[in-house]
Amino acid sequence: MDVFIKNGKVIEVSEEEAKEIRNQGKPVTKIAKNMTQEELEGFxxxxxxxxxxxxxxxxxxxxxxxxxxxxxKDEKVMESKKTLSFEYGIQKAGDGYKVVKTLGNFKSHEEAQQVMIDLVTGKRTDTEVINQHSGGDEQ
Structure with missing residues (x-):
């Protein structure tokens, strides 16, 4: 695509149209050769x-x-990060370490345990847990 001015407005044209438009006009160098200095400045x-x-x-x-x-786009990403917030952490696991993902804060061990069971059995998704527990909306 090329950009041209037509009737004082900027228009986009295809390469074929651009070639046709270029072939219709006279080169500026030929026009400018016959001008006085004042005419050239005005031009x-x-x-x-x-x-x-x-x-x-x-x-x-x-x-x-x-x-x-x-x-x-950035605002949408930031907004989604606000609603889907979670944390990553590192825990010692025997002779090694594991990366863990915190989906929310829970009032009790029993509540956290029930959420874990729901996740493992497929009754709830990560997103559902995050949405429910990230904004202080604990069950």
Missing amino acids: KKERYRKFIKPIMEYNQEQLQDKRNAERK
């Missing part, structure tokens, strides 16, 4: 106003849109 200012500035503004808009999309 440069007009070219900047009509062509370069709109493309630069278009690029800035595209970059801002991309930044906003990335910011929203």
